[in-house]
Amino acid sequence: MTHATEPHKILVIGGGAGGLELVTQLGHRYRKKPNITVTLVDQKRSHIWKPLLHEVATGTLDPSTDAVTYHAHAVKHHYQFQLGSFSDLDTESKTVTLSETFDENGHVILPERYLHYDTLVLAIGSVSNDFKTPGVAEHCYFLDTAKQAERFHQSLINNFMRINQQDHGVLNIAIVGGGATGVELSAELHNVTDMLSAYGLPNMTAQQLKVTLIEAGPRILPALPERISSSARKELSDIGVQVQENTMIKSATPEGFTTADGDLIEADMMIWAAGVKAPDFIADLYKFELTQNNQIRVKPTLQSSLHDNIFVIGDCCACAQEDGSWVPPRAQSAHQMASLVKENIKLKLQGKPLQPFVYKDHGSLVNLSRYSTVGSLMGNLTKNSMFIEGKIARVVYISLYRMHQIAIHGFFKAMLVYIAEKVSKVVRPKMKLH
Numbered sequence: 001m002t003h004a005t006e007p008h009k010i011l012v013i014g015g016g017a018g019g020l021e022l023v024t025q026l027g028h029r030y031r032k033k034p035n036i037t038v039t040l041v042d043q044k045r046s047h048i049w050k051p052l053l054h055e056v057a058t059g060t061l062d063p064s065t066d067a068v069t070y071h072a073h074a075v076k077h078h079y080q081f082q083l084g085s086f087s088d089l090d091t092e093s094k095t096v097t098l099s100e101t102f103d104e105n106g107h108v109i110l111p112e113r114y115l116h117y118d119t120l121v122l123a124i125g126s127v128s129n130d131f132k133t134p135g136v137a138e139h140c141y142f143l144d145t146a147k148q149a150e151r152f153h154q155s156l157i158n159n160f161m162r163i164n165q166q167d168h169g170v171l172n173i174a175i176v177g178g179g180a181t182g183v184e185l186s187a188e189l190h191n192v193t194d195m196l197s198a199y200g201l202p203n204m205t206a207q208q209l210k211v212t213l214i215e216a217g218p219r220i221l222p223a224l225p226e227r228i229s230s231s232a233r234k235e236l237s238d239i240g241v242q243v244q245e246n247t248m249i250k251s252a253t254p255e256g257f258t259t260a261d262g263d264l265i266e267a268d269m270m271i272w273a274a275g276v277k278a279p280d281f282i283a284d285l286y287k288f289e290l291t292q293n294n295q296i297r298v299k300p301t302l303q304s305s306l307h308d309n310i311f312v313i314g315d316c317c318a319c320a321q322e323d324g325s326w327v328p329p330r331a332q333s334a335h336q337m338a339s340l341v342k343e344n345i346k347l348k349l350q351g352k353p354l355q356p357f358v359y360k361d362h363g364s365l366v367n368l369s370r371y372s373t374v375g376s377l378m379g380n381l382t383k384n385s386m387f388i389e390g391k392i393a394r395v396v397y398i399s400l401y402r403m404h405q406i407a408i409h410g411f412f413k414a415m416l417v418y419i420a421e422k423v424s425k426v427v428r429p430k431m432k433l434h
Contacts, residue, residue, distance in 0.1 A: 008036045008349065011096060011117035013086045015042035015070055017049060018314040018334030019123030021407045025342045027079035036349075038079040039115065041086060041098065045070060048146045049404055050125070051331055054185040056149035058156065058192045060369075063146045065424060068408060077408075084110060086124065089285050091307055094118065119309055119345055122296065123338075126276035126315035126329055129293065135252035140272040143181060152271070159268060160196060164204040171209050174257055174267035176249055177274035178215030179223065180366050183232055185271065186213045186241045187368035212242045212265055214257065216274070219245055223328060224364050231374045232366055239371055249274075276329055278316040291318045291326075300356035302341055311344070313337035319357055327359045331400070335407065336360065365397045373397050 010030075012023050023040040030036040046067035048056065055061035074081040084098030094117050101110040127144045130136040141152040163169040173189060175182045189211050196204040213220065213236065220236075220243060221229040233243055248260035256267040278294035289297040289305045295318035297305045302319065304310040314337060315329040327333050336359060344354040367373045373396075405414040 006035065008118045009116055010036065010038045010119045010121070010345065011041065011115055012039065012121040012123060013041045013096065014123035014125055014314070014316075015040055015044070015047050016123060016125045016314060016334065017331050017404060018338040019121070020047050020068070020073075021335060021404070022121060022123065022313065022338040022342060023079045024073075024077045024408050025338070026345065027074075027077045029342070029346070031078035039082060040070065040074065040079055041082045041084055041096070041115070042070060043083070043085040043101075044145070044147075045083060046146075047073075047408075049331070049401060051180075052401070053143045053146065053149045054181055054188055056146055057141075057143055057152045057185065058188045059153050060188060060192060063150065066421075067146070073408070082113070082115065084113060087281070089120075089287055091287055091310070094120070094309070096120065117309075119311070119348070121311045121313060121341060122304075122316060123312075123314045123334070124279060124282070124316045127279055128272055129275040129277040130272055131275070133249060133251060136272050139252045139254060140176075140270045142272055143185070152269075155269060160193075160201055160204050163208055164196075164201040166203075169208060171269070172212070172256070172267045173210070173269045173271070174212045174214060174265050175271045175273060176214045176257065177272065178213055178217070178220030178243070178245070179273065179275075180221065180364075181273040182213055182215075182271075183220055183236065184367055184369070185273070186211050186236055187239065187371055190239045190241065191369035191371070206240065209240075210242070211240070212244060212267070214247050214249065214265065215243070215245045216248050217245065221366060224366070228364070228366065228374050231372075232368065235368050235372045235374070276315060282316065295326075301344055301354040302337060302357050303344075303354070311341045313341055319359070321359060327357075330364075331404070332362055333359060335404070365400070367397045 010026060012019050019040065023038055026038045030038060046069045048063050048067050052061055056063050070081045082098065084101055086096060087099040088097035096115045096117060098113045098115065100108050100112050103109050128142045142148050143152065159171050163171045175186060190206055190209065193204065193206045193209045219226065219229045221232055236243055249257050250260050251258045252270055255264060257265045257270065259265065280294060282294050282296065283290060291297065295316055296312045297318045298312050299305055302311050302313060302317065304312055314334040317337065319327040321327060337357060340355060340357050347354050365373060402414065402418065405417055409417060
């Protein structure tokens with residue numbers, strides 16, 4: 001049991017949805033306890049809600065106005081922030097190593113540092129899993145971070161300008177992975193192409209965009225009920241997206257994707273969104289029991305299976321459910337895990353038994369830009385049978401992001417952020433063109 005006079009350092013690695021919500025809650029809980037410190041570590045300076053990265057990629061979301069800056073947020077919510085990349089872990093001395101931080105010219109901004117912890121929370125998220133497919137790393141775009149999404153956006157704008165100068169040019173974009181990211185990105189690409197004539201590119205129309213969505217399995221959105229999958233497939237087909245299911249990719253080349261059958265799917269731009277895994281360096285630490293996708297196995301209390309003073313939340317967490325399945329890597333999972341770990345840290349400091357994690361599936365929603373939103377609600381209660389679509393589904397989808405904003409800002413400021421977003425849409429373009 002930790003007594004009130006003993007110092008206790010809580011260190012959270014990763015400022016994604018779960019990590020940022022957790023430090024916000026912990027910061028407020030222990031703000032009047034100087035003996036308990038809460039520190040967030042992230043290799044980036046700001047936070048963007050990961051389910052919105054496809055909108056950053058197409059330019060319908062501007063990260064310069066929608067991002068949360070960690071340094072400023074930390075001051076307002078009573079925690080500390082350290083910029084740096086987690087590179088090593090000594091579980092004996094309870095020390096985390098942060099590697100050197102460099103600027104864009106290769107100059108050292110921050111030296112290698114060592115941070116001590118009493119309680120460590122790993123919320124390092126996930127990255128795309130290319131399954132070591134030849135050529136993917138060299139020729140494909142990924143949408144794991146805001147920086148990657150902005151890189152894709154710059155190339156997209158350049159290609160739009162190129163096609164606009166041609167009489168009958170066509171921009172071929174191929175997306176591998178029929179999960180939520182691939183499906184939502186396909187629809188958003190058609191949406192922004194329809195806007196271009198109003199922003200100085202009159203010759204670039206939706207007819208000059210060819211989007212191919214490639215899924216290895218028998219249907220897109222394989223993790224969701226079949227009714228949602230069928231509805232999404234129909235909506236995508238109606239707007240012109242070519243959906244290719246049961247298509248395995250063997251390699252990526254400068255010309256496009258080569259399938260297992262030897263066919264070439266030509267593409268000017270290629271995006272890989274097929275599956276996720278925890279970052280590879282987790283395996284190099286040799287400190288945890290891992291799954292095949294590098295996820296860290298945990299006890300029901302979300303403590304690492306090997307270290308009681310290390311909690312794991314979010315996409316990097318491998319938490320088994322009662323039916324033998326794993327908790328899915330979704331934003332709602334990270335939110336629920338953050339809430340439990342907040343309570344379990346309090347119980348641990350009080351010397352009381354910790355609570356087990358019980359995942360509650362509140363359903364799943366897929367936003368097809370302005371065309372439609374489809375999904376199911378109350379997954380645990382209705383076995384994903386409450387199907388919704390259209391405007392009602394769109395309102396519920398937007399409310400998920402608003403709930404995240406409330407969790408990291410508080411209700412009053414989240415409402416101010418919402419009002420500011422509405423006002424800014426009046427004076428700025430509907431899509432980012434730079």
